[in-house]
Amino acid sequence: MKYKVSIGLETHVQLKTRSKIWCGCPNRFGQPANTDICPVCLGYPGALPSLNREAVRLTVVTGLMLGSTINRRSKFDRKSYFYPDMPKNYQISQYDEPFCTGGHLNINVNGGSKRVEITRIHLEEDVGKSIHFEQSSGVDFNRAGTPLMEIVSEPELESPDEAFAYLTALKQVLLYGDISEGNLEEGNIRCDINCSLRPMDSDVLGSKIEIKNMNTFRGVHRSLVYEIKRQIGILDNGGVIQQETRRWDDDSGLTSIMRTKEHAHDYRYFPEPDLMPIVLTSEEIDAMRSAIPELPADRRNRFAVEYGLPEYDAGILTSDRDLADFYEAAAKISGNYKAVSNWIMTDMLHYLSEEGIGIDKIKITPEALAELVDLVVQNTINMPAAKKIFRILLESGGKPTAIMEDKGLAQISDSDSIDVFVEEALSSHPSSVADYRSGKKAALQFLVGQVMRLSKGKANPRAAMESLKRRLDSGDPGN
Amino acid sequence: MRSLNALPVHELNQLLQNGECSSVDIVSDVISAIERVDDRIGAYLDYDGEHALKEARASDERRSNGCQLPLLGIPVGLKDVLNVRGMACGCASRILEGYTSPYDAYVVTRLREAGAVILGRLNMDEFAMGSTNENSAYKPTRNPWNQDYVPGGSSGGSAAAVSACEAVAALGSDTGGSIRQPASFCGCVGLKPTYGRVSRRGLTAFASSLDQVGPVVRDVRDAALLLEVIAGHDRFDSTSLNIPLSSYRDTLTGDISGMKLGIPKEYFIDGMDPDVKKTVQDAIDKCAELGAELVDVELPHTEYAVAVYYIIATAEASANLARFDGVRYGARVDGRDPLDMYGKTRAGYLGDEVKRRIILGTYVLSSGYYDEYYIRAQKARTLIRNDFENAFGTCDALIAPVTPTTSFRFGEKGDDPLQMYLGDIFTVPVNLAGICGISVPCGMSGSGLPIGLQIIGPAFKEERILRAAHAYEQATDWHNQKPEIARTAGMS
Numbered sequence A: 001m002k003y004k005v006s007i008g009l010e011t012h013v014q015l016k017t018r019s020k021i022w023c024g025c026p027n028r029f030g031q032p033a034n035t036d037i038c039p040v041c042l043g044y045p046g047a048l049p050s051l052n053r054e055a056v057r058l059t060v061v062t063g064l065m066l067g068s069t070i071n072r073r074s075k076f077d078r079k080s081y082f083y084p085d086m087p088k089n090y091q092i093s094q095y096d097e098p099f100c101t102g103g104h105l106n107i108n109v110n111g112g113s114k115r116v117e118i119t120r121i122h123l124e125e126d127v128g129k130s131i132h133f134e135q136s137s138g139v140d141f142n143r144a145g146t147p148l149m150e151i152v153s154e155p156e157l158e159s160p161d162e163a164f165a166y167l168t169a170l171k172q173v174l175l176y177g178d179i180s181e182g183n184l185e186e187g188n189i190r191c192d193i194n195c196s197l198r199p200m201d202s203d204v205l206g207s208k209i210e211i212k213n214m215n216t217f218r219g220v221h222r223s224l225v226y227e228i229k230r231q232i233g234i235l236d237n238g239g240v241i242q243q244e245t246r247r248w249d250d251d252s253g254l255t256s257i258m259r260t261k262e263h264a265h266d267y268r269y270f271p272e273p274d275l276m277p278i279v280l281t282s283e284e285i286d287a288m289r290s291a292i293p294e295l296p297a298d299r300r301n302r303f304a305v306e307y308g309l310p311e312y313d314a315g316i317l318t319s320d321r322d323l324a325d326f327y328e329a330a331a332k333i334s335g336n337y338k339a340v341s342n343w344i345m346t347d348m349l350h351y352l353s354e355e356g357i358g359i360d361k362i363k364i365t366p367e368a369l370a371e372l373v374d375l376v377v378q379n380t381i382n383m384p385a386a387k388k389i390f391r392i393l394l395e396s397g398g399k400p401t402a403i404m405e406d407k408g409l410a411q412i413s414d415s416d417s418i419d420v421f422v423e424e425a426l427s428s429h430p431s432s433v434a435d436y437r438s439g440k441k442a443a444l445q446f447l448v449g450q451v452m453r454l455s456k457g458k459a460n461p462r463a464a465m466e467s468l469k470r471r472l473d474s475g476d477p478g479n
Numbered sequence B: 001m002r003s004l005n006a007l008p009v010h011e012l013n014q015l016l017q018n019g020e021c022s023s024v025d026i027v028s029d030v031i032s033a034i035e036r037v038d039d040r041i042g043a044y045l046d047y048d049g050e051h052a053l054k055e056a057r058a059s060d061e062r063r064s065n066g067c068q069l070p071l072l073g074i075p076v077g078l079k080d081v082l083n084v085r086g087m088a089c090g091c092a093s094r095i096l097e098g099y100t101s102p103y104d105a106y107v108v109t110r111l112r113e114a115g116a117v118i119l120g121r122l123n124m125d126e127f128a129m130g131s132t133n134e135n136s137a138y139k140p141t142r143n144p145w146n147q148d149y150v151p152g153g154s155s156g157g158s159a160a161a162v163s164a165c166e167a168v169a170a171l172g173s174d175t176g177g178s179i180r181q182p183a184s185f186c187g188c189v190g191l192k193p194t195y196g197r198v199s200r201r202g203l204t205a206f207a208s209s210l211d212q213v214g215p216v217v218r219d220v221r222d223a224a225l226l227l228e229v230i231a232g233h234d235r236f237d238s239t240s241l242n243i244p245l246s247s248y249r250d251t252l253t254g255d256i257s258g259m260k261l262g263i264p265k266e267y268f269i270d271g272m273d274p275d276v277k278k279t280v281q282d283a284i285d286k287c288a289e290l291g292a293e294l295v296d297v298e299l300p301h302t303e304y305a306v307a308v309y310y311i312i313a314t315a316e317a318s319a320n321l322a323r324f325d326g327v328r329y330g331a332r333v334d335g336r337d338p339l340d341m342y343g344k345t346r347a348g349y350l351g352d353e354v355k356r357r358i359i360l361g362t363y364v365l366s367s368g369y370y371d372e373y374y375i376r377a378q379k380a381r382t383l384i385r386n387d388f389e390n391a392f393g394t395c396d397a398l399i400a401p402v403t404p405t406t407s408f409r410f411g412e413k414g415d416d417p418l419q420m421y422l423g424d425i426f427t428v429p430v431n432l433a434g435i436c437g438i439s440v441p442c443g444m445s446g447s448g449l450p451i452g453l454q455i456i457g458p459a460f461k462e463e464r465i466l467r468a469a470h471a472y473e474q475a476t477d478w479h480n481q482k483p484e485i486a487r488t489a490g491m492s
């Protein structure tokens, strides 16, 4: 039988704030265990939460970027369950009055585009991390109290590819808005999956299987491929899917049962009495709205139109906010949109992937790239020289003109100087001259190469070729 | 001269200022009182006399250098729910054995800034759950007026210490009457400020939407003085409100002529102790004599208050006390896995009343019961709050008993928690409404036990109830009565 797959994602995003959500402890990764802690994030007796307004702002900005309705009044609730990594044994979260309701995210999958509805976005606190030793376990509470935003999608994703595309697009938005570091290795983005299957002709959603705590996009994809196959196997054999929660084992590539519906937690939500409801004024929301950046999809379209770039190039250039900012700055200075794009699309991205670094680590400035493009256009340097200069700019920065002068890379274009090299090339290679004249036009390329060699790469290749042709065709010297 | 430990703080301040005594004298008198009587009263869980004397010496030094602070050199006892850096904070529970607090509660910071000497930790019902101090995991506190009787609770240690002259002032906490009721049972003055008036930071939470720290003291002037010190906005407690403070002592004019005092008829019920009823009636008459205008008011939803209170308070407590799990601090019993460890730790180290309330609170929040209990209780809470708002439309403050009875014998209420809970009927509505109330001594029962008068005011109108209570107090002598044991404690 054919089945329709419905996938929903609950994505947890650690927000990029300086301090934690309820206390002044730094919000950062990689410190020695239990060093970024205090009575508040350890849940000591009498400790009270005090809301970090920056976390609220980032949540609302995310909602604005995704077209959510921002609720004027929201509140926090306590979600109770016992777990060693939970300092208070309840998590402060939002149950029925989140900051944002609704919204959508456009995803690109298999060459098409699809709009995925967002159910809600709420704010909560992250928990600590259990660490298991040989004979015992410990908990590192550095992460406890990190602001965690949860973005819940409608179950509208229909394949592992769509789930992957959703997460990719979401991450892009989060990076654009400067909402999160977006570092998967550090657990900045994690998600819970729910997935159900139903026969193609049915309107009723099937029993929901949840897969908890996914921390890579690839893992989400793989686990869904596995899970869908597993469920089809059961359904095709006349079996019934029971609502349950499963865990994914990345090594074995299998999901296994964590708990059944009967053992589902009763979280006993109730309004958090330690925090007052949050009321946002329209002025506050407007101020946040004015600070949101252009979204990746909008920027891609604008790049294509404004700079006349192919869709593909515009897509690559806008995939990363810093990259797009770099392009746009260089393009505006240079005015030669295509040339700037070519440099970034080929040499720069190649260099970045070769070195395995981000754009923030390179030394070249948009001004320098624009200047380099200009030098090429003005025939001040030729391409091989430009590439040499570009490499130096990437690695150590500087001004292209200064590097050109320092390294003696200026192109030789004046005909007197060129002619000197041309004459030498012709007189040293009489056989090539003969070849050319007997119709073997390829010999010309060889002779141009000789001119370049003699000029140590500085001759303007076009000028060299013209000079060669003029002399060869007129049958003038060298013969 | 009377021993210093029997004087109110404002008189001690006067003596200190005049150079007639030193802080060391005061602290020494208090310590010797503790040494003489506390084995019979059980008010203190712990105190560090040596440290207190050191602080007293430092205070005297500061005073000699011209320092003037509202509580400079005055020893203050703290209910064991308040965190003091470097000290235990046990909430009279064994589950916090070994816990040393790494921080000062907001009110402790304010006390220190005012120059107070932190004296020791006062006994209480475990996690402030109880009305008798019988629920302390360590020892019961006894009523200084008759040691066969309970001191009330949960701030029983605070009230007994002040009453027996083992402390000149103390802080307690009031979630459903835990300051006013023991103050009434022991013959002291106890003030529950408006919710949001005093920061709860560092007060170990019982029920977050009801808890409030307040003073337990000798007279109304001291209540005003301590409130001035501990009240105020704390930006790290989002339930603490930024509403300007009054100079509470300045409002104690002794004049209540024209003040409209409302008498809620629901607070004079059948089955009330006749002594209490008569004494409170006399006190009301006294207020009329002083020029107050009496008006009858209704608080029609009073009968639901106890049920509403025990749903909301236990719901919040069930979450607040979940943190006592043996993982990070306090007692731990190892287990096969975390769940086993929680079970064993909590079963072994929490008392019966605490467990009862955690179970009750867990139940009322459970899916399927939440709407029926918690949501309905919240709705009823709104009605109770509206009752008070309506009443305050026709009067300035309410005047009523604190409790339906005086103190009772240990074990007298038996094993019936419901009977015990009903004793809170006149105090819990004030917490549910988030308003303020004060208990002031107004007489003695036939069997020689103190009776308290409760004056209830609108939110953030502490100055009003302080003024009324002060005027009444100054027109009577009840606040000067001392139990017999206070003589042993060094009162001449």
Ligand SMILES: [Zn+2]
Pocket: A020, A023, A024, A025, A036, A037, A038, A039, A040, A041, A042, A145
């Ligand atoms: Zn912290």
